[in-house]
Amino acid sequence: MALFDPYGDPSRALRIALGALLLVAVVATAGAFAADPESAAPSPVAYDDVVELGLSSETDALMAGSARVPRTQVFYSQLQYVVGYNGVESFAATLGDGRTERQFGYPIAAYVETFDDARPGTTETGLFESTFAGEWTPAAEAVYVVGSDARSPAGETVVPFRTREAAEAFAADHGGRAVDWEAVRSRSYDTDSAATVRSMAPERWDAADERIAAAERRADRPVSVVVGEDAPTVEAAVAAAPANTTVVVPPGTYEETLTVNESVTIAGEGARISGDGEGSVITVRAPDVALTGLSVDGSGGQTRDPEAAREGREDGEVWDTNIQLGYGHGDAGIRAIDAPGLVVDDVTVEANASGLLLREGSHAAIRDLRVDGADEWQDGFMGIAGMQSRVTVTDSRFEGGRDGIYLHRADGSVVRNSTFADNRYGTHLMYTGDALLADNAFRNELFAGITVMTRPSGNAIVGNDVRNSSAGVQASGTRAYIGYNTLVGNELGFSTSSRGSLYERNVAADNELGARATTVVPSSRVVANDFVGNGEHATAGAGALRVWADGDRGNYWEGANVGTHQPGERAYRPTSPVDGALHRHVAAVAVRESPAVALLDRLRGTVPGARSGSIIDPAPATAPYSPDRLDAALDPGAGPVHADWRAELDERSGGGDEDAAMNARDRNATGGGIDPRATRAGPATRPISATRAGQATRPTSATRAGPATRPTSAATEGPGDA
Template sequence: RETDSRDRQPPTAARHRWADETVQQARETRDRPVSTVVGTDPEAVAAAVERTAGARDPTGVVLGEDASSLAAVVETAPANTTVRLLPGRYDATLGVSKPLTLTGAGPETVLDGGGNGSVLTVRSPDVAVTDLRIEGVGDATTGQNAADDGSAWDERIRLAYGYGDAGVRLRGANRSLVENVTIHTPANGIVALDSDDTVVRAVDVRGTNGTAGFMGVLPMYSRMVVEESRFEGGRDAVYTHYADGTVVRDNHVQDLRYGVHEMYTSDTLVANNTVRDTEAGIVLMTRPTANALVGNDVRDSGVGIETAGTAAYTVDNTLVDNEVGLSIGASRSVYRANTIVDNHVGVRSKTLLSTNDVSENDVVGNDRPVSAGAGTLATWAVEGRGNYWGTVPGLDRDGDGVVDRAYRPTNGVDRTAATSPVSHALSRSPAARALRTFQATAPGLRGSGVLDPSPLAEPVHPDRIDTRNETAAATTSP
C-alpha cells in the first residue's frame, strides 16, 4: 500500500509534554511544610522535630503516648501540610479525606494493613504518598455489591476490577501523587477511580508469583501518568479501563500475565517500557483508537505487542524471542521502524483489509516472518520503501537501498529462498517470473497474504539486530 502516513502520526510529543507538566504539578505536593512528625521512639521524634523546625514548628507525636493510632494523627493534621513518618512499622488502615502529604523515610517506614482490606484509601484531590513501604494488603480481588456507586451498565466490570483490595486506593483524588512507594500485595497495588491527573512514579509493586493476584496499577475513568516504576508478579502491571490519555512510560515489567493491558482506552502513550516473561507485553483491546506504542522492548513473552481498534501508532519497538513478535489487529494504523527478531512468528496479521502503513521494520531471524489470516493481499510499503527481511531474492542494482524484486513473506518459496537452494532456484525460475508478471497485470489472481513490493537492502536499525541471527553486511542475494 503506497501512501503518505505522516497524517497518521499521533501527537506523541504533546503527550510527553502533558505527562511532564502533570508530573511537575503533582510533585509540588512534596514541598508542603511539615506539620506533624510521627514515630514510636520519643527521642527520635524529638530529634526529627528539631531538625525540621523552621517556617512552621511541627508537632511531634509518639504513637502509644501522644496518640493511639496513625489514623487519628492523619485525621487531625492540618490540610496542605506534610505528615512525616519516621522509620518503623505502623499498624494502619488509613483514610485521607483532605489535601495532605504522607511521607516516610523510605522502605524502613512500613504501613501494615494486617491483611484486611485496602491499606490506604484516598478520597481527596492533591494528596501525596511518598517514600514508604506498604504491606498487609487484603487478598480480595473483586468488590462487594455495596461498594459500587456508579452507573448500572458497567457494574460488573467495576466490581470485578476496580473494587478489590489495594495498597493505595484513590477515588476522586485528582492531581494526587504516589512516589517512591514499595507495595507487596496479593491483590492490587494502586487503584485510581475518577482521579484525573494523578501520577504514579518510581514505585515498586510486587505481586504474587506467576499470574495470580491482580493489577499493579489500575486507572479506571482516570487519565494519569505511570512512569519509572517496577512491576513483578501478579496479573497485569498496568490495566486501564476508560482511562483515555493515560501515559505509561519508562517502566520495567517482569513475570506477569500482561505488561500493559488497555481496555476501552484511547489516545494513550505507552513508551520506552521494558517487558520480560509475560503472556503478552502490550495489549490493546475493545475498539480503542489513536494509541501510540513507541520505543518499548518486549522479550521472552507469548506476544510482544498486540493491537486492536483503529489508528494505532506502533513505532520503534524492539520485539525479540517471543512466540509472536507483533500482532496486527488494528486497522488504519502505522507500524514502522520496529525491530522484530528471533520470534517464532515475526508478524501476525489479523486484519481483513489492507488499510495499514507497514514500512521500514526489520523482520529477521524469525522462524516464520509473517502469518496472515484470510483476507485480501496486504501490501506493506510506504512511499517506495518496504521492510528489511534479511537475505531475499533479488539485487539492489541501482543502489537506492531497495531490492529490485518484490518479496512475499507469506509465500513458501520466497520465505525459504535465503536458506534453501531449491527455493532460491525456484524463486528465480522462468515459470515463477512469468507467474509474478501475470499476477501483477491481473491483481485479482493474487492470493491472500502479504506482499512487500520494495524490500529494503539494509536494516533500519542494524545495531539492534543480534549478530547470531543476521549479519547486516550480507543483505541480498542475486
C-alpha cells in the first residue's frame, strides 16, 4: 500500500506550506547575494550588548566583589548577534566541536578581556579577581596564563594578557605558564559541565537519603512532657521541656499558637494545632527542632510583609533581596527563622498563606508533608517557601495555592517523590543551583510543572512526570541536566532555555508543542529524546540554526522516517512546515520529495536568511529511545511514569567502550564546561581574524555599534540556549 497518493489532492494546509517553501527558496536565494563585505573586522562592543554563553557568573554568590571570569566576545560570519563567552575556555571548546560552525558560521573576529593594568590576582578562596575590568584584545594577539591557581566557580580559568611580560609576572605569582592562542585551543580543562551534573544526580539522591536518615535520628528523643498530663497546653509543654527531649501531643484539637525556642521534638498522635487566624501558628527559632504527626491550620492570610519589602527598597537593596524580604515575611502554618536542622515528618497543613516558611538558613528535612492551599492561587501562597534555606523534600503532596515549592537562593536542595496538583507553578526555583528535582508528579499546573528562573547553575531535573499543564519543564541558567522526564498532554513539553546544558531521554508525547527553542544563540545539546503525538514536535524563535543531535545520535521524531528514504538517512526539520506535518498528514511526504523542498534543503544553513527559527536533526532515530516508558505514558489508565534513571546512569558511567564514547561526547556540551579527558580537534576551518585591520568578511547585519536588540525568553526571565 502506497504511503501517499501523488495524484491526490493534498490538504489546503499542505498547498499553503508548499507555496511558503517556494517563497522562502526565492528569498533565501536572493539573500545569498545581499551581504556587503567589509575589509576590516568588526570592533568589540560593550559586553552588555552581547548574548552570553558559558558560566553564569553574574548571579553566582561566589562572584561578589572583585572576583571575575575573563570574558570573550566573538563575531560569527552568519550570526547577527555578538556572542559573549564567560570563560576563555568556554569559547575554545566550541572551535573543534563541529556544531558551532554549522549553526553560527565561522568566527570572523574574537576579542578577549586582558588584565595587564587591572591588578589581577586571586581571592582568599582562589577565585580570579581584578581591581578593574580588562581591555579588549584580539584573541590571536593575546598571551594566556594556563595552569595557574586562579579559578572560577566552574573550575580552572584561563587568564589573558596583552603582553608576555604581564602574563609571565602573573604566572610568577600564581603558577602556570604563558602560552599563545593556539596552545589555549589545544588544551583540555578541569571544568564542570552539564554531563558532570548528570553524573552527580544519583549522588544527590543518595545525599538526600542521608539527610532524611539523620533527621530521623535527630527526631528520636526521650519523652519529657505530655500535654494534658504534665502541662495544660502545647505552648506550656514546649516551654517546660528540656532541650533534646520530646513533647507528646495526644489526639485532639489545640487552639493556640506557639513559639519553639529549644531543640525539642513535638510529636503528635493525630493532634491538630489550630491558630486564631492571625500570624503564623508554629514559629521555630531554635536549631534541630522536629515536628511529627501534627495537623496545622488557622494561620493568617498575609502572603508577604509589605513593610519589610519597603525597607529593603529604601536601603537600595537589589531585586532578589526585596523578594526575600517580602516573600519571607508572610504568615505560615509553620514558620522557621534561623532554625537549621528542622525536621518535618508526617505533617498536614491547611494553608491560608504559606504552609511551611523557611528563612535565614533554616535548612530542613521534610518527609510526608501535605499542604492544602487555596483553591484560587491568587488567594494563597507557597506550599513551601525556602528563602536562603536548603530543603530536602520527599514523599510529600502540595495541592492548590500559588507555588507548590518556591525556593530562593536555596542551593543544594532536593525535591523528590512528591506530588503537585492545581498550583500556579509546581516547583519554582529562583537563584537556586546544584539542586535535584526528581521523580515528582505534576498535574494541572496553571503556568508550569517545573520552572527555574534567574540563571542558576548545575541543576538536575530528572525523571519527573508532568501532565495537563501549561508547560512541563522550563529551566533557565547554565549547565543543567534535564533528562528522563515524561511530559504528556501539556501545552508545551519543555523549553531549551538553559545554556550549556544537556536535554536527553525525555519523552514528549501528545503535547500541543513538544519542545521550544527559546533563545537566539544555541549552546545546549538536545539528543535521544522521543517526540510522539504532539501537535507540533518543536518550534524555535529567531536565532541561529539549532542542530539537535550529537554526532550520529539524534532524537526520535514520529513521522521523520516515512517516505522513500531509508530510515535515518534523511535529516528531519521539525520547524519545516512540511517535515512538521509528516506525523499528522501522510500526504506531506509528496511535498517533502518535491524539487522545491530539495532546493531549500541545499540552501538551509548556507545563508543567514534560511537559518532563522530553524531546528535540524541530521540523524533522526529509527525507533524510540524509551519505548516502554512511551507506551506507559500513553496508557490512559497509567499513573505517573518514572524511568529507572539512577540505574541507567550508573550503568552508563561504568559501561563499555560504546558507553564511554557516548559519555565523552555528552560531557562536552557546547558553551558548557570542558571535560579534562576530552581531546581537541584541529584548528577551525577558517582562522580567527588576528587583528582588527585583517581581512575578514561579515554579514551586513553585524554592526560596529553593537548587535541587534537582545531578545529574552518571557518564560524564563533571561536568555537561555539551544
